[in-house]
């Protein structure tokens with residue numbers, strides 16, 4: 001059996017819900033993944049605004065370990081500049097098997113829907129679509145305009161899974177972390193991972 005780490009691209013953009021991103025990262029790293037990580041300028045701002053200075057990009061690994069435990073060290077990540085259109089994940093010839101954009105702003109959603117590839121997040125997403133690999137988009141906005149709704153349809157038609165940041169309440173969440181666990185679990189399942197972030201529904 002191959003001992004190589006599974007390579008998954010994670011993008012964090014400037015939509016509310018930084019906690020969903022950190023929980024998703026930690027859960028994938030606990031499972032031994034190597035993450036190809038891109039964070040937009042507004043994604044960087046959201047990490048600090050919503051989670052505090054300790055979650056700033058240059059301290060992110062320490063934040064993940066302090067919050068989610070040493071298990072995150074099973075995995076690793078490489079951080080790319082969103083301006084670097086020559087980065088590994090900008091090409092279809094790399095071995096990154098899937099990508100999740102969590103959370104995904106309406107701006108980035110629009111760029112993917114229209115194949116703009118203006119930055120690394122959009123280009124890497126475009127690569128996933130053209131190579132027919134898994135692309136999971138976690139949009140967050142409310143209410144939504146007609147162009148935003150149409151952009152979701154365009155992405156779904158192109159093969160992306162639209163997985164809106166809509167945590168459920170039937171698992172009786174008590175904390176924000178419970179809600180983040182639910183969303184991260186949905187993302188992991190969509191990427192093809194088993195997980196125990198929320199109990200399976202048993203009727």
Ligand SMILES: Cc1cc2nc3c(=O)[nH]c(=O)nc-3n(C[C@H](O)[C@H](O)[C@H](O)COP(=O)(O)O)c2cc1C
Pocket residue numbers: 012013014015016040041042043045049104105106107108140141
């Ligand atoms: C505090 C804050 C919260 C925001 N929340 C959202 C949001 O939930 N959804 C959204 O589409 N945009 C949101 N925005 C606006 C985006 O960050 C903005 O459109 C930005 O240009 C997105 O760029 P990016 O996709 O490159 O990160 C928010 C901005 C700020 C400063």
